[in-house]
Amino acid sequence: MDVVFEDFRKAYGEGDGYGLSMTLCPIPPNDQPDRFPNFYRSTNFQHVQKDFKYRILHDAASPFKLPIEEGNGWVEVYFTYWKAIGEILNAEASNEKASWVKVYEAWKDMTNALLRGYTNCGFEAWTVPCLYMAGKYLRVFAIKADDAAGTSTASVKTFQEDDFNPEGEKNEKLEDAARILNKIFTTCLSDRAPLEESRKWGIYNIINLLFKTYFRLNSISLSKNILNAIQAYRGDMPTLDAFPKSHQVTFKYYVGVINFLEERYEDAEKHLTEAWLLCHKDSIKNKELILTYLIPCHLLTTHTLPSLALLEPYPRLQKLFLPLSRCIKKGDLSGFDAALVAGENEFTKRRIYLTLERGRDIALRNLLRKVFIAGGFEEAKDPSAAPVRRTRIPVAEFGAAISLGSQEVMEMDEVECLIANMIYKNLMKGYIARERGIVVLSKGGAFPGTGV
Amino acid sequence: MNSPWPMIQQPPPPGTQGQYGYQQPPPAYHTVQVRQSFNTQPLHYVPAIQQPLPPPPPPTMAPVESAPRKKIDWPQPVRNYVARSFEPSNLLDDIARPDMEAKLKQTITEATDNNTLGTIDWDNLPLPQQMIRQERAQAALSWQQESVDLRMGGMTNGYTNAKKRKSQEIGGNDEDSSATPPWRANGRFEDRITYDKRTKPFQDDSHKNTSKFQKNLEKRQKRFQNEYKAYKPSPSPEPTSGPVVGTCQDLEKRYLRLTDAPKPEKVRPEHILRQTLDLLKKKWKKEANYSYICDQFKSMRQDLTVQRIRNEFTVTVYEIHARIALEKGDLGEYNQCQTQLRALYAQNLGGNPVEFKAYRILYFIHTSNRTALNDVLADLTTAEKEEKAIKHALDVRSALALGNYHRFFRLYLDTPNMGAYLMDMFVVRQRLAALANMCKAYKPDVTLRFITEELGFESDGDAAQFICDYNGQTLLEEKGDSLRFLSGKGTQIFEAARNEAFRKVDIKGQI
Structure with a gap:
């Protein structure tokens, strides 16, 4: 136990929050594989609190003196931490999945002890990284516990429900973890100390953990509450750019994705682009995540496709987007459909299927544009004048182009319907004269933004 | 599909739901005491307001309260009785202090009025809190027969209400007794009003203070009395760890939201529920009374849930309820069933997963729930995607996503199962x-013919009617032998109507 408290004294003496949080890590450092067994065995249930109290509060070797109240708070934290370590060692040794439920409960106790430290014992704001550590692993252990629980346990509370709650049973612990994280969030947000020593500086890290949890729980809508809460407090909060970059990037990424899922592509693009620009250049994984949403976004807002150079470092994204991109570029509708079906599992997993599907409009636009160009020019009455493209095109010509790819004949009414959509969405300028079976395209820019 | 769209979302005639009352929300407020008559004396309110009285009030309290009557020298047994009532060890958790005090006062007052103060065996008389508990238990019994789902806001609410009601009762009792308190003797509202001689008949001399108005008030008061008394505090058994095993043999049972652990004698076991289902199916065919059926199905689902019965029968119950709800456009209930069915199908318990998975897709199209749609897509297996009903629903989805109304309306006219209700x-x-x-x-x-065909209308008449419904009559014009729709001029009207229609989807609306 002395190793742990040496680290504690060192970090506390230097006011090193991240160092302090490392003493509460549930994963041993690589160079000390025996740290936890030794720590756990160094005391026992009977003496643990007294031992810890002595080391934290009364050790003569300590370079500083903690206020009694705060010291007792830390004793409680390390006592619960010690118990959690015991459960972890037990779970790892027993190989029994169910013991992760106990690990989760023990870790939750630790987290709660830590929270009480802030609300009752005057823990200082620089120690918030300890909350990051607690929150991070709370989520990890909750997921492990839920995996272990499977379908076996049903909570006692269900007797009051008319129907059973399938989701609740599957993610019981993770939902519980979300509630605790929310408590941490409130503890940080409601701190009234002056900004220099406020727990508010921990807020975005915790928010990111919450978002992550909500996404996994499939209750993304709950993220809205968080966003509303910080919106309400924005007056007495530091601006986002004053926070550590890592917090900013993750936060912007999540806000971007939330907007993306709610089909607010402009907002999504703004946030994702900011995240993209701030992201560390070597965080390939994170950049890949950002691009996963930024690329479909871009396709819809600007009708542009990713360049090969952009995708070059990300083989996974190449696999994801290149087949579709090629078909869109060529105006190959049936190829597009096939690529969409082929990638459906991957796309739905990342929740980009429904957005990518809309890329079909661009593919169709490109195909119709080809028909328009193939139509050539009007016979010029005046040879010296600039050539004018043929702007009256039979619907049948468009229909032929569409059928060419799919090898199936499409009814003219349906072809008209597709063209009507193009016109409605401003991808094409002109109108359909149904009586005469032709499409009359605008002489100045029939396909806006494409140069013809 | 005969002329589908005008018959959609027909809500049941108003009133059909109230009859069953299953949707009464708990009050989200604390009941504020309303003045029930003009002549209640303010003294009775005092205990209610000063709920946290200092612990053992002096035993002289009763004499003080009845001071306006006459000075009484309280016999020692009465004093002991009062003292015992306030002893902390005799206080009951589920009886609020003010209730007990009121009861105590009532007991002593009655004894004083009947001159039985000296004759009652005070040493063996049940303490007021015990009396209250007994009364409540009795009231609860009679209540269960009537059983109307009136949920109380919560424990405390129920208590304070009971207390308040009590205080009124005492007021009523006092009225009967000859000793009219001095503050009432000349303070009665009626006495202060000078009635016109012609309207005076209202005042019946035999019932001195019952104007018609007041009679109504009393009636109302009584009506509520039952409810409050009936609120059963929970001397109920601790929830046991295992599921309940029902013993109830009745086929029909009203739906009541559980506020407590279920009691076996109120829960029907599976073999009874099977008979219930047969009965309900017959009744539905014969009477088609949706609020009755829905109520019955909800209680069936509840019985299944509390007994943790999850098998092919459970699936059948949910499927049938879901179908009936669909037919009646009760999306709220339908959605509840659908959520359950999804979990039940995941356990491979039989039923018709293909049919209901298709409904699920259509439902999410209706509610424009993109996240859920994405998840449905992710959950479907390749084989399922080829099933007719599911394929149809997926095609509907993609047609809409791509704006292909031509294909959408073709699919609409050819919808398998009950999907058309959703579409x-x-x-x-x-x-x-x-x-x-x-x-x-x-x-x-x-x-106009083109519109009719493209948009899946039954006839040109229907199409024209639809256009007119959105004030598009000026866009219809006879030209030669055909009726034409002046599409070029309709953008404004239909763009606005479209935006309005897409603005909000109300999914919460239950019938």
């Missing part, structure tokens, strides 16, 4: 979207 819910908005689309793309006009 009816969004077909109007899709027609508006398609019209907005056409108005922008087609110039100068199209035949």
Whole structure:
């Protein structure tokens, strides 16, 4: 136990929050594989609190003196931490999945002890990284516990429900973890100390953990509450750019994705682009995540496709987007459909299927544009004048182009319907004269933004 | 499918739901005491307001309260009785202090009025808190027969209400007794009003203070009395760890939201529920009374849940309820069933997963729930995607995603199972979207026939009616031998109607 408290004294003496949080890590450092067994065995249930109290509060070797109240708070934290370590060692040794439920409960106790430290014992704001550590692993252990629980346990509370709650049973612990994280969030947000020593500086890290949890729980809508809460407090909060970059990037990424899922592509693009620009250049994984949403976004807002150079470092994204991109570029509708079906599992997993599907409009636009160009020019009455493209095109010509790819004949009414959509969405300028079976395209820019 | 869209979302006639009352929400407020009559004396309110009285009030309290009557020298047994009532060890958790005090006062007052103060065996008389508990238990019994689902806001609410009601009762008792308190003797409201001689008949001399108005008040007061008394505090058994095993043999049971652990004698076991289902199926065919059926199905589902019965029978119950709810456009209930069915199908318990998975897709199209749609897509297996009903629903989805109204309305006219009930819910908005689309793309006009065919109307008449419903009559014009729709001029009307229709989807609306 002395190793742990040496680290504690060192970090506390230097006011090193991240160092302090490392003493509460549930994963041993690589160079000390025996740290936890030794720590756990160094005391026992009977003496643990007294031992810890002595080391934290009364050790003569300590370079500083903690206020009694705060010291007792830390004793409680390390006592619960010690118990959690015991459960972890037990779970790892027993190989029994169910013991992760106990690990989760023990870790939750630790987290709660830590929270009480802030609300009752005057823990200082620089120690918030300890909350990051607690929150991070709370989520990890909750997921492990839920995996272990499977379908076996049903909570006692269900007797009051008319129907059973399938989701609740599957993610019981993770939902519980979300509630605790929310408590941490409130503890940080409601701190009234002056900004220099406020727990508010921990807020975005915790928010990111919450978002992550909500996404996994499939209750993304709950993220809205968080966003509303910080919106309400924005007056007495530091601006986002004053926070550590890592917090900013993750936060912007999540806000971007939330907007993306709610089909607010402009907002999504703004946030994702900011995240993209701030992201560390070597965080390939994170950049890949950002691009996963930024690329479909871009396709819809600007009708542009990713360049090969952009995708070059990300083989996974190449696999994801290149087949579709090629078909869109060529105006190959049936190829597009096939690529969409082929990638459906991957796309739905990342929740980009429904957005990518809309890329079909661009593919169709490109195909119709080809028909328009193939139509050539009007016979010029005046040879010296600039050539004018043929702007009256039979619907049948468009229909032929569409059928060419799919090898199936499409009814003219349906072809008209597709063209009507193009016109409605401003991808094409002109109108359909149904009586005469032709499409009359605008002489100045029939396909806006494409140069013809 | 005969003329589907006008018959959609027919809510049941108002009143059918109230009859069953299963949707009464708990009051979200603390009941504020309303003045029940003009002549209640304020003294009775005092205990209610000063709920946290200092612990053992002096035993002299009763004499003080009845001071206006006459000075009484309280016999020692009475004093002991009062003292015992306030002893902390005799206090009951589920009886609020003010209730107990009121009861105590009532007991002593009655004894004083009947001159039985000296004759009652005070040493063996049940303490007021015990009396209250007994009364409540009795009231609860009679209550269960009537059983109307009136949920109380919560424990405390129930208590304070009971207390308040009590205080009124005592007031009533006092009235009967000859000793009218001095503050009432000349303070009665009626006495202060000078009645016109002609309206005076209202005042019946035999019932001195019952105007018609007041009679109503009393009636109302009584009506509530039952409810409050009936509130049963929970001397109920601790929830046991295992599921309940029901013993109830009744086929029919009203739905009541559980506020407590279920009691076996109120829960029907599976073999009874099977008979219930047969009965309900017959009744539904014969009477088609939706509020009754829905109520019964909810209680069946509840019984299944509390007993943790999850098998093919459970699936059948949910499927049938879901179908009936669909038919009646009760999306709230339908959605509840659908959520359960999804979990039940995941356990491979039989039933008709294909049919209901298809409904699920259509439902999410209706509610424009993109996240859920994405998840449905992710959950489907390749084989399932080829099933007719599911394929149909997926095609509907993709047709809408791509704005292909032509294909959408073809699919609409050829919907398997009961999917049309769901499609009816969004077909109007899709027609508006398609019209907005056409108005922008087609110039100068199209035949009405074309609209009818493209938008899946039954007849030209229906199509024309639809256009007129959105004030598009000026866009219809006779030309030669055909009726034409002046699409070129309709953009504004139908763009606005489209936006309005897509603005909000109300999914919460239950019948």
